[in-house]
Amino acid sequence: MEVIILIVVVAVGLFYLPQLLSDKKTKLFRRVWSTERSKPSQYVIDAQHEAVNELFAMYSIGETGTPEALRTPVATLMADAITFDLKNPVSGGVKVADVLSRHIRIQFSLNS
Secondary structure, eight states, rough: OOOHHHHHHHHHHHHHHHHHSOHHHHHHHHHHHHHHHOOOOOHHHHHHHHHHHHHHHHHHHHHSSSSSHHHHHHHHHHHHHHHHHHHHOOOOOOOHOOOOOOHHHHHHHOOO
């Protein structure tokens, strides 16, 4: 009985340990990935928009500003998203960089 409990504790620990030890940026990338992979609902859509907006704020990507001023923050965000995708190859076909590029296109096409 103790062996089974130990196995369960280790399995649960291995699942939650990366989430506990990761930084805020990785957690936000993970949330974008998981919401994109989930079945669409209003809660999932809102959670994804919240995560994307937090990432935009973290990288100083705002609705105002010239395209020249946004190049560096957007390039840094996309480089980090691609790095996240490469570190997590088992993604179920979801690439965070693709999701973020979609959000960037939508946000800046509405504001132009």
